[in-house]
Amino acid sequence: xxxxxxxxxxxRGELRPVSLELVGAAEGLRRAGEAVAVAILGSDPQRFVGxxxxxxxxxxxxxxxxxxxxxxxxxxxxxxALIAERNPDVxxxxxxxxxxxxxxxxxARLKLGFATDVFRVERIEGELVATRGxxxxxxxxxxxxxxxxxxxxxxxxxxxxxxxQAASPRxxxxxxxxxxxxxxxxxxxxxxxGDDVDMAAAEFILTIGRGIGEEAxxxxxxxxxDAIGATLGCSRPIADAGWLPKSRQVGQSGKTASACKLYIxxxxxxAIQHLAGMKHxxxxxxxxxxxxxxxxxxxxxxxxxxxxxxxxxxxxHF
Amino acid sequence: xxxxxxxxQVAALDEDFAIRSDGRDVDADFFIRDLNExxxxxxxxxxxxxxxxxxxxxxxxVSVGADEVDESLRKCLAKGADRAIRVWDAAIxxxxxxxxxxxxxxxxxxxxxxMLFAGVQSSDQSFASTGIATAAFLGWxxxxxxxxxxxxxxxxxxxxxxxxxxxxxxxxxIQCPAVLTIQLGINTPRYASLRSxxxxxxxPIEVLSLADVGLNAADxxxxxxxSRVRRMYVPDKGRAQLIDGDAAxxxxxxxxxxxxxxxxxx
Numbered sequence: 404x405x406x407x408x409x410x411x412x413x414x415r416g417e418l419r420p421v422s423l424e425l426v427g428a429a430e431g432l433r434r435a436g437e438a439v440a441v442a443i444l445g446s447d448p449q450r451f452v453g454x455x456x457x458x459x460x461x462x463x464x465x466x467x468x469x470x471x472x473x474x475x476x477x478x479x480x481x482x483x484a485l486i487a488e489r490n491p492d493v494x495x496x497x498x499x500x501x502x503x504x505x506x507x508x509x510x511a512r513l514k515l516g517f518a519t520d521v522f523r524v525e526r527i528e529g530e531l532v533a534t535r536g537x538x539x540x541x542x543x544x545x546x547x548x549x550x551x552x553x554x555x556x557x558x559x560x561x562x563x564x565x566x567x568q569a570a571s572p573r574x575x576x577x578x579x580x581x582x583x584x585x586x587x588x589x590x591x592x593x594x595x596x597g598d599d600v601d602m603a604a605a606e607f608i609l610t611i612g613r614g615i616g617e618e619a620x621x622x623x624x625x626x627x628x629d630a631i632g633a634t635l636g637c638s639r640p641i642a643d644a645g646w647l648p649k650s651r652q653v654g655q656s657g658k659t660a661s662a663c664k665l666y667i668x669x670x671x672x673x674a675i676q677h678l679a680g681m682k683h684x685x686x687x688x689x690x691x692x693x694x695x696x697x698x699x700x701x702x703x704x705x706x707x708x709x710x711x712x713x714x715x716x717x718x719x720h721f
Numbered sequence: 722x723x724x725x726x727x728x729x730q731v732a733a734l735d736e737d738f739a740i741r742s743d744g745r746d747v748d749a750d751f752f753i754r755d756l757n758e759x760x761x762x763x764x765x766x767x768x769x770x771x772x773x774x775x776x777x778x779x780x781x782x783v784s785v786g787a788d789e790v791d792e793s794l795r796k797c798l799a800k801g802a803d804r805a806i807r808v809w810d811a812a813i814x815x816x817x818x819x820x821x822x823x824x825x826x827x828x829x830x831x832x833x834x835x836m837l838f839a840g841v842q843s844s845d846q847s848f849a850s851t852g853i854a855t856a857a858f859l860g861w862x863x864x865x866x867x868x869x870x871x872x873x874x875x876x877x878x879x880x881x882x883x884x885x886x887x888x889x890x891x892x893x894x895i896q897c898p899a900v901l902t903i904q905l906g907i908n909t910p911r912y913a914s915l916r917s918x919x920x921x922x923x924x925p926i927e928v929l930s931l932a933d934v935g936l937n938a939a940d941x942x943x944x945x946x947x948s949r950v951r952r953m954y955v956p957d958k959g960r961a962q963l964i965d966g967d968a969a970x971x972x973x974x975x976x977x978x979x980x981x982x983x984x985x986x987x
Contacts, residue, residue: 702960
């Protein structure tokens with residue numbers, strides 16, 4: 404068989420939304436007559452059949468495994484068995500923390516064509532070509548996979564559109580080989596709240612990044628945020644340095660600022676992980692002294708200038 | 722105990738840069754080279770374990786690259802690595818992260834560490850694959866995006882937390898030896914003192930060839946890679962509508978945007 408195999412993701416009983424984005428990516432890539440199968444792994448994979456029954460899916464493969472949550476050995480073994488049986492042309496996984504943990508090992512072991520953080524995928528003269536970023540997203544890089552029968556691509560989140568229409572794909576139970584995992588998942592821990600801020604509910608966020616330079620500058624921006632009525636957030640380096648609690652960190656690995664409508668980023672250069680977490684925001688204003696900062700690529704408005712000067716001037720208006 | 726830390730010298734780009742004439746990379750003249758930010762954290766984690774241990778722990782920094790990489794390895798030596806190893810051969814040019822992983826695994830087989838750390842990803846190519854692919858070649862258990870670690874020298878297992886999306890951590894116990902990819906923020910990397918920088922300058926860096934680690938040209942470069950760069954180009958970007966003027970004018974426009982937003986809310 405050929406076709407496209409999508410590896411869905413679930414965590415704590417919820418299908419991760421990126422799973423359906425992968426179906427969207429597969430939809431754009433499938434050739435006439437080519438089937439899209441979606442595999443879901445878990446101790447009770449059946450429960451995700453409803454959520455995965457969307458347009459563009461021909462078959463759902465339920466893969467019952469012992470580990471209820473992501474486990475690298477389990478995934479490598481089961482996805483490896485799926486690839487061996489189905490012999491797909493393309494395997495699509497998410498560029499996510501779970502996939503960081505197994506995709507490269509699987510590709511290396513099975514000698515699959517392999518690229519990660521892919522945001523465009525197409526066929527050029529019949530050859531699969533994936534596009535990703537390089538040098539801090541300053542360039543785009545097209546990669547191909549000469550001589551590879553199967554190509555595994557880890558797809559960037561928030562790029563491809565999830566299908567909205569429901570469908571009734573065929574459901575097949577896939578028997579994965581039993582595996583004695585060398586790791587054991589224990590428990591999940593919510594990021595410890597350093598204060599009682601609810602970033603997820605905040606509609607207006609003022610975020611500070613590495614560009615503020617030193618911890619002594621934090622109070623000035625806290626005061627500014629209060630004055631303009633914004634919730635103060637920060638990028639990863641600020642939280643890692645302990646200048647603000649982790650609960651204030653926004654971006655992919657921090658709190659998802661899901662309600663945010665106006666986002667002012669001061670001195671945030673915009674690592675891809677940060678930008679991915681803020682892409683849904685309607686109005687992003689970036690203030691940065693570096694005109695080349697990648698945050699200007701996603702911001703609606705950009706101010707190239709000194710963050711402190713702009714902050715002082717802005718304060719006078721409120 | 723021995724901990725191997727795989728490090729990479731990454732390239733940031735000069736403000737004005739040019740694509741190489743073959744269109745497949747940036748011209749190296751525009752590279753600003755430095756030790757990968759993630760690797761600073763994984764090295765620090767290894768050095769912290771060494772300093773806390775009652776028994777001797779050796780920290781070995783390993784990198785793949787031409788002689789300019791020595792500068793980053795000296796930085797590792799200055800920050801507490803005991804030894805540094807660099808592997809290079811002209812055939813390695815054009816290797817992707819998986820081909821590099823094959824080399825690192827070959828070094829690990831020679832060195833037989835009890836633990837191997839790598840950064841979650843590199844800041845230049847950001848594949849987030851080298852460490853985990855290295856584990857595959859070694860046949861070792863592995864985990865990605867480790868944000869805290871409890872590892873006692875000589876223990877049969879380690880406990881760590883991996884950092885998931887959306888402010889969630891997952892605690893996992895893993896058998897040793899293992900490969901862990903280390904996330905930013907797991908510790909606070911130290912600055913090298915002037916004294917340690919001076920000492921590092923005098924320390925040897927072992928340079929190994931492909932043959933030294935038991936590999937040949939077909940294992941690396943394009944032949945040993947799972948992907949090939951076809952084309953590199955500067956994308957259209959800068960969608961942001963720039964607010965011009967001096968700081969006062971820019972701030973006034975920003976204040977308007979904030980007031981418009983607040984007006985729409987009420």
